Amino acid sequence: MKIPVDDPDIATTLVKGLAVLETFRPNRTLMSNGEIAKESGINRSTVARLTYTLEQMGYLRQEKSKFRLSWRALMLVNPLLVNLKLLHIARPSMQKLAQDLGGTVSIGTIDRINFVYLETSRVNENIWTSPDLGTIGPLLPATIGHALGSLLSEDELKLKLEEMKRRSPELWAKYSESYLQGVADCRSRGFSVAKGVWIPGTHSAGVPLIRDANGDCFGMNCRVPVFRLSPNQIEEEVAPRLISLAANIRNQLSYIMPS
Numbered sequence: 659m660k661i662p663v664d665d666p667d668i669a670t671t672l673v674k675g676l677a678v679l680e681t682f683r684p685n686r687t688l689m690s691n692g693e694i695a696k697e698s699g700i701n702r703s704t705v706a707r708l709t710y711t712l713e714q715m716g717y718l719r720q721e722k723s724k725f726r727l728s729w730r731a732l733m734l735v736n737p738l739l740v741n742l743k744l745l746h747i748a749r750p751s752m753q754k755l756a757q758d759l760g761g762t763v764s765i766g767t768i769d770r771i772n773f774v775y776l777e778t779s780r781v782n783e784n785i786w787t788s789p790d791l792g793t794i795g796p797l798l799p800a801t802i803g804h805a806l807g808s809l810l811s812e813d814e815l816k817l818k819l820e821e822m823k824r825r826s827p828e829l830w831a832k833y834s835e836s837y838l839q840g841v842a843d844c845r846s847r848g849f850s851v852a853k854g855v856w857i858p859g860t861h862s863a864g865v866p867l868i869r870d871a872n873g874d875c876f877g878m879n880c881r882v883p884v885f886r887l888s889p890n891q892i893e894e895e896v897a898p899r900l901i902s903l904a905a906n907i908r909n910q911l912s913y914i915m916p917s
Contacts, residue, residue, distance in 0.1 A: 752779035761882035771822045798833040801864025804840025804850040805877030849897040863897040
């Protein structure tokens with residue numbers, strides 16, 4: 659998280675406290691003050707005060723000289739997920755598609771220049787590192803990023819492109835052309851594909867799902883190992899089935915959330 663320094667109305671202590679919480683990731687569950695300082699860019703003495711405060715409030719738990727997130731942190735996200743009806747509707751069909759194709763099927767939304775997964779269904783076997791709830795990745799190389807971008811208005815997309823170019827120049831240089839093509843594909847034919855991008859050895863299809871009344875965008879992707887795919891299967895079978903799944907979810911939502 660970039661800490662703003664030129665806005666007098668920003669509570670910088672709160673920003674730094676949230677930055678400490680955001681340093682924890684699935685591959686960084688237990689961290690010392692020094693490690694948090696390195697990841698967050700906040701000086702170590704400030705980090706020490708923040709981790710002490712967060713531990714006293716119940717958001718962190720101390721284990722010797724390191725910290726991990728406490729279950730209390732779930733209170734921050736639970737109101738979002740509980741009221742997200744599309745996840746409850748989508749789960750059974752997502753699981754069936756994942757089983758049929760031998761891959762993973764995920765729903766995600768936009769978080770600045772990243773996407774964040776809200777739900778993932780997978781085959782039972784763990785054939786590669788599988789995305790899960792809360793997994794964050796860059797919009798630029800991912801098919802779900804293409805799908806989410808396609809749901810933005812032209813003005814919103816222009817601002818998002820400028821933000822990605824400014825904040826991720828290396829990814830922008832490598833993936834900007836394919837990202838724009840992926841967004842165009844999602845708008846014109848309903849899906850985009852990526853082969854061997856982000857997670858090597860897998861192919862992925864992404865489709866736009868819905869933009870809700872709050873303006874939040876949701877997309878879906880399906881990722882399958884290359885060894886399970888025949889030539890062009892990602893375009894000819896996986897993508898059409900994902901499009902059909904997204905349409906079915908929207909149809910069910912229309913009955914319980916009429917416009």
